[in-house]
Each structure stands twice: as structure tokens, then as C-alpha cells.
Amino acid sequence: MPFAHQFRPKTLEEFVGQQHLVAPGKPIYNFVKTGKLPSMIFWGPPGTGKTTLALILANLLNYNFYTLSAVMDGKAQLKAIISKAQKQQNPSILFIDEIHRWNKSQQDALLPYIEDGTLTLIGATTENPSFTVINALLSRTQVYVFYPICNQDVIKRLKFIYKNFLQKYKITNKAFETIANFADGDLRIALNLLEMATLLADAEKRTKITSKDIEAASHKQLLYDKNADLHYELISAVHKSIRASDGIAASYYIMRMLQAGEDPLYIARRLLRFASEDIGNAKPAALLLANAVYDACQKIGMPECAIFLIQLALYLAQAPKNNDAYKVESFVKELISKYGNLPVPKHFRNAPTKLMRDLGYFKDYKYDHLYKNKYSGQQTWPDKLDKLFKSKGKANGRISLKDLEDYLPECFKKRKR
Numbered sequence: 093m094p095f096a097h098q099f100r101p102k103t104l105e106e107f108v109g110q111q112h113l114v115a116p117g118k119p120i121y122n123f124v125k126t127g128k129l130p131s132m133i134f135w136g137p138p139g140t141g142k143t144t145l146a147l148i149l150a151n152l153l154n155y156n157f158y159t160l161s162a163v164m165d166g167k168a169q170l171k172a173i174i175s176k177a178q179k180q181q182n183p184s185i186l187f188i189d190e191i192h193r194w195n196k197s198q199q200d201a202l203l204p205y206i207e208d209g210t211l212t213l214i215g216a217t218t219e220n221p222s223f224t225v226i227n228a229l230l231s232r233t234q235v236y237v238f239y240p241i242c243n244q245d246v247i248k249r250l251k252f253i254y255k256n257f258l259q260k261y262k263i264t265n266k267a268f269e270t271i272a273n274f275a276d277g278d279l280r281i282a283l284n285l286l287e288m289a290t291l292l293a294d295a296e297k298r299t300k301i302t303s304k305d306i307e308a309a310s311h312k313q314l315l316y317d318k319n320a321d322l323h324y325e326l327i328s329a330v331h332k333s334i335r336a337s338d339g340i341a342a343s344y345y346i347m348r349m350l351q352a353g354e355d356p357l358y359i360a361r362r363l364l365r366f367a368s369e370d371i372g373n374a375k376p377a378a379l380l381l382a383n384a385v386y387d388a389c390q391k392i393g394m395p396e397c398a399i400f401l402i403q404l405a406l407y408l409a410q411a412p413k414n415n416d417a418y419k420v421e422s423f424v425k426e427l428i429s430k431y432g433n434l435p436v437p438k439h440f441r442n443a444p445t446k447l448m449r450d451l452g453y454f455k456d457y458k459y460d461h462l463y464k465n466k467y468s469g470q471q472t473w474p475d476k477l478d479k480l481f482k483s484k485g486k487a488n489g490r491i492s493l494k495d496l497e498d499y500l501p502e503c504f505k506k507r508k509r
Contacts, residue, residue, distance in 0.1 A: 240277020
């Protein structure tokens with residue numbers, strides 16, 4: 093059997109990581125102490141112990157344990173498990189791996205059996221359950237977040253396995269550290285690397301395993317999914333780092349995305365938007381450079397275009413910031429949403445025909461270039477909004493950038509990010 097299966101922890105004492113859940117006084121520990129489990133969803137990256145903890149809980153509390161794969165199994169398999177569980181005296185856990193892959197209808201089918209206690213659900217997911225699990229199921233479960241396992245805990249588990257099962261090998265401390273670094277918080281990867289190192293040693297008829305053996309047998313993979321949380325977390329970090337004037341931090345997040353396979357044009361589009369949203373007229377050249385970088389990325393492609401994006405990120409971070417365009421965009425969108433299609437003032441409407449002139453179109457329009465300081469003071473807003481602004485004490489119904497949040501503060505609270 094693969095090491096990841098062969099050496100799976102069997103008890104809470106062997107289990108490493110997730111101390112915020114399993115340490116004394118924490119939720120899972122307390123459930124074990126009471127002897128009864130609620131339905132739960134375990135959310136976290138691969139190799140952090142979601143399946144293992146479910147198996148440990150079933151064993152500790154003498155629950156029947158049934159498992160489904162959301163990739164392979166559907167309602168037919170679920171019905172068979174429900175039929176078995178209803179005949180059992182002991183309570184039953186249904187473990188669904190990758191529950192986020194089940195559609196709404198399949199998730200709905202679980203509800204009555206969770207409700208009446210036929211099944212205690214433990215769902216495992218690597219994706220945000222807020223977006224992938226239906227609300228009715230979320231309301232019947234507790235969501236617990238699993239975090240990447242720290243290097244110290246990975247090494248602790250590897251040394252336990254080494255001491256109890258792999259004593260014929262001589263594994264250096266540096267080798268354990270190298271495995272932990274490459275595993276990046278995923279214990280399954282760590283065990284796979286350890287297994288690969290022992291196989292290579294066996295093939296060469298030697299027992300010593302060093303860090304060089306691990307490096308030769310491994311390649312650090314970057315976790316990434318273009319449609320999942322990490323994608324949005326990283327691009328958000330790019331945007332917010334530049335807004336905070338930290339171009340080097342932004343470059344770090346950009347390079348992580350690129351090395352994980354992100355389309356450089358996606359990043360270029362977001363930086364193009366940033367140039368207008370957060371810099372705007374404080375430095376209009378930012379938009380020109382951002383547009384030029386987008387074109388350059390199209391022409392050159394990866395890996396050469398990475399430096400264009402980093403150059404742009406550094407430039408945008410160092411540029412003065414002004415979000416007036418963003419504020420006005422938010423403000424006028426809210427006005428349109430709240431007041432709908434208000435008529436354009438008649439004096440602003442062109443009148444190419446006699447009928448239109450008879451209806452008052454273009455009448456009393458003032459050509460601002462003919463007035464002192466190029467300002468006529470004429471009404472510019474639709475009548476309803478003009479009256480609204482005048483009622484707030486604004487001369488000629490005009491408002492300034494400083495006034496925006498006084499009129500529709502809710503639109504700024506809603507759109508800030």
C-alpha cells in the first residue's frame with residue numbers, strides 16, 4: 093500500500109495539525125468527549141487530514157462509516173447507504189469527499205436524512221462552501237476550516253513513521269526538513285516523497301537518504317485553480333498591495349500566479365483597471381503605460397512578459413493615488429438604480445426639426461464658451477435630481493466630488509473593497 097494509506101494516523105494522538113480543532117477544549121475534542129458528532133463540513137487544502145480525521149472519529153465513537161466520492165457516486169449510491177444505515181443500531185457517518193462537486197439536487201437529497209439523524213454527514217471540500225454547498229445544507233452543518241500543516245508537524249509525523257516502520261534506512265534531519273519544505277503543508281505529498289526516496293534507495297541498494305535524494309525526486313508544485321478561492325485571493329492581494337504602494341509585494345503575488353499557470357493577460361487587464369480606479373487623473377500616464385503593457389504581453393507572451401507586469405506593478409505602486417473616477421462611477425450607478433430613466437433637460441436636447449423646436453428642445457441653451465470663465469451656471473442634471481441637489485443647499489444644483497458621500501453614502505459602503 094502507498095505510504096499515505098499505510099501510515100494514516102489511527103488515533104487523535106497520532107493526528108498532526110489542526111490543533112484549533114482537536115486540542116483539548118477545542119470543538120472536535122469536545123465532540124469526542126461527549127460521544128456524539130454533529131454533521132460537519134471540513135474545508136481546507138489537500139493533504140491536511142480531512143479524510144483521516146473523519147475515519148478517526150468513526151473509530152473512536154463506534155459509528156458505522158460509509159463513504160461516497162462526489163466525482164464518482166450519485167443518488168443511487170446514496171440511497172443504498174441510507175437503506176443500510178436505517179437498519180443499523182449504531183449511528184452512521186456518511187463521508188462525502190469533494191462534496192462541492194455534488195449538484196443542488198444531489199445535496200438536497202441528503203437533507204431529510206441529516207434532519208432525522210439517519211446520517212451524520214462529514215463533507216470534505218477544497219473549495220469555499222459558501223459558494224459550493226447549498227444554504228439548506230450549510231444551515232444543518234458546522235463548517236470547520238483545515239489549514240496547511242506546519243513544517244514542524246510534518247517532520248514530527250515523518251520521524252514517527254521512520255522510528256516505528258522504516259528503521260532499516262538512515263534518513264538525515266536535513267532530508268526530513270527538505271521533504272517538509274517541498275510538501276508545502278500537504279502531509280500526503282510528504283509521505284509520497286518519503287516513499288519515493290525509499291524506493292530510489294532500494295533500487296540503488298543503499299540505506300542512507302539525504303536531502304539531495306529528496307531534491308532529485310521532487311518538484312515543488314504551486315497550489316492554484318483559476319476558478320477557485322486562491323485565484324481571487326491572489327489577484328485581490330495584487331490590487332491591494334499596489335493600492336498600499338508596495339510594488340514588491342504585488343510582484344510576489346503576480347509571480348505566484350504566473351508560475352502557477354495564470355494567463356498574463358488576465359493580470360494585465362486587472363492592472364489596467366487599477367490604473368483608472370486607483371490612480372486616475374492623479375497621473376493619467378499610468379493608464380497609457382498599463383495599456384502598452386497589455387499590448388506587449390499579447391505580443392511577447394510568457395515567460396518574457398512577466399517582467400512587463402512587474403515593471404507596471406512597481407510604476408503603479410509608486411504613482412500618486414486618486415479614486416475620484418471610481419467614486420463617481422459608484423455614485424452615478426446608484427443614482428440610475430434609484431431613480432431610473434429621468435428625462436434629459438429640454439435645453440440640452442438638440443432640435444434639428446421644427447417640431448422639436450416647437451416642443452421647447454434646445455430653448456435657452458447657453459453656450460458656456462461665451463460666458464466668463466467658460467461657465468454659464470445653467471442646469472445640467474435632470475429636473476428631479478436638480479431639485480434634489482438644490483434642496484440640499486447646492487447652488488445651481490451642482491455638487492462636487494467632496495459632496496458625493498453626503499448624498500448616497502450607502503453606495504460607497506456597498507462598493508468599497
